[in-house]
Amino acid sequence: xxxxxxxxxxxxxxxxxxxxxxxxxxxxxxxxxxxxxxxxxxxxxxxxxxxxxxxxxxxxxxxxxxxxxxxxxxxxxxxxxxxxxxxxxxxxxxxxxxxxxxxxxxxxxxxxxxxxxxxxxxxxxxxxxxxxxxxxxxxxxxxxxxxxxxxxxxxxxxxxxxxxxxxxxxxxxxxxxxxxxxxxxxxxxxxxxxxxxxxxxxxxxxxxxxxxxxxxxxxxxxxxxxxxxxxxxxxxxxxxxxxxxxxxxxxxxxxxxxxxxxxxxxxxxxxxxxxxxxxxxx
Numbered sequence: 001x002x003x004x005x006x007x008x009x010x011x012x013x014x015x016x017x018x019x020x021x022x023x024x025x026x027x028x029x030x031x032x033x034x035x036x037x038x039x040x041x042x043x044x045x046x047x048x049x050x051x052x053x054x055x056x057x058x059x060x061x062x063x064x065x066x067x068x069x070x071x072x073x074x075x076x077x078x079x080x081x082x083x084x085x086x087x088x089x090x091x092x093x094x095x096x097x098x099x100x101x102x103x104x105x106x107x108x109x110x111x112x113x114x115x116x117x118x119x120x121x122x123x124x125x126x127x128x129x130x131x132x133x134x135x136x137x138x139x140x141x142x143x144x145x146x147x148x149x150x151x152x153x154x155x156x157x158x159x160x161x162x163x164x165x166x167x168x169x170x171x172x173x174x175x176x177x178x179x180x181x182x183x184x185x186x187x188x189x190x191x192x193x194x195x196x197x198x199x200x201x202x203x204x205x206x207x208x209x210x211x212x213x214x215x216x217x218x219x220x221x222x223x224x225x226x227x228x229x230x231x232x233x234x235x236x237x238x239x240x241x242x243x244x245x246x247x248x249x250x251x252x253x254x255x256x257x258x259x260x261x262x263x264x265x266x267x268x269x270x271x272x273x274x275x276x277x278x279x280x281x282x
Contacts, residue, residue, distance in 0.1 A: 029078075029081065029082060030082035030083065030084075030137070030138065031137075031138035033075075033078045033079055033082045033084065034082070034084070034133070034136045034137075034138040035138060037075075037079075037087075037091055037129070037133065038133055038136075039066065040063075040066060040067070040070070040091075040094070040095065040098075041094070041126065041129055041130060041133060043059060043062055043063040043066060044063060044094060044098045044126055045126055045130075046059040046062075046063075047059040047060055047063045047098065047101070047102070048101075048117060048122065048123065048126065050110070051101065051105065051110055051113050051114040051117055052114055052117075054110070060102060060105055060106075063098060063102060064102050064106075067095060067098060067099055067102070070095060072092050072095060072096075075088075075091060075092065075095070076088045076091075076092060079091065084136070086132070087129065087132045087133075090125065090128045090129045090132065091129055093125050093200065094122075094125045094126060094129050096199060096200045096201060096278070097117075097120050097122045097125055097200045098122070099201075099202070100116070100120065100200050100201060100202040100219065101113050101116060101117055101120070101122060103202040104116045104202060115259070116219070116229075119219070119259065119260065120200055120219070120220075197222060198220050198221065198222040199220060199221055199222070199274070199278055200219065200220050201218060201219065201220060201221055201277070201278055201281060202217055202218070202219060202281065203217065203218040203221065203244050203245070203277055203278075203281040204216075204217055204218075204244065204281070205217065205218050205228070205242055205243060205244035206242075206243040206244070207228065207231050207234065207240055207241075207242055207243075208240060208241045208243070209234070209238055209239065209240040209241070210238075210239075211233065212233065214230075214231065214233060215230070216228045216229065216230045216231040217229045217230055218242075218244065219260065221274060221277065221278075222274070223265075223268045223269045223270070223271060223274055224264060224265060224268050224269075225251070225254070225262060225263055225264040225265055226242070226251075226262075226263055226265075227260050227261070227262050227263075228242075228260060228261050228262075228263060229259060229260050231260075231261055234253050234256065234261050235253060235256060236253050236254065236255060236256045236261075237252070237253060238252070238253045239251075239252050240252070240253065240263065242263065242265075244277065245273070245276065245277040245280060245281075247273070249265055249266075249267075249269070250265070250266040250267075251263040251264060251265045251266060252264050252266070
């Protein structure tokens with residue numbers, strides 16, 4: 001190797017060496033959010049088992065305590081910074097659904113909350129995120145939380161070395177593109193079919209119409225409409241006024257099912273109003 005080649009290699013090393021601490025710090029931050037999400041996922045799975053079977057009686061208070069301090073906006077930002085943007089929407093959907101089911105369990109009891117979990121297809125949301133989590137580079141270090149370990153049980157329980165984390169992050173990113181790509185495009189196709197994104201929630205409301213007035217609950221909402229529960233007296237085609245979050249909104253019943261009905265707002269809501277209602281009631 002000539003002198004020019006030696007100088008070129010020395011320059012390359014000089015450039016790359018300062019990046020190592022930054023890469024290690026980035027890997028630590030990525031592992032932190034991965035482990036936090038896996039904790040939420042495992043506690044959510046335990047809570048779902050509690051709703052279905054009555055097992056894990058401590059699951060509901062444990063999950064409620066954890067989600068009480070979880071900010072969806074901060075969660076999304078941290079996931080995007082950690083290179084997990086593809087999983088941000090499934091994670092947010094899971095958190096919103098679990099908040100809804102926790103409230104239903106607390107207010108209406110386990111049996112009704114279990115039925116609500118079926119209406120929301122909450123198991124599918126957990127399964128989607130579980131599939132993504134299994135490809136994350138720090139997945140093995142989360143086996144101490146159990147419930148998600150695949151393959152041989154065990155593991156050191158601690159994060160891998162910095163150089164290994166960097167290599168695993170590259171592999172994990174490629175895996176996320178493959179495993180998350182299908183879920184993303186499926187979700188995108190569903191969103192494109194609607195006027196605006198729908199959010200799972202549990203927002204108390206009051207419904208008034210020509211025949212009377214009654215309390216109900218909004219179990220999902222978008223800028224264009226909402227789905228109501230506990231509004232058994234409503235029928236398709238009825239005009240009503242939906243009161244929640246300090247507003248009275250004219251709407252019309254467009255579809256009726258056994259336990260829920262869908263309504264369409266006469267005027268589309270602002271995104272800011274929907275976000276305020278979600279942040280207030282969760």
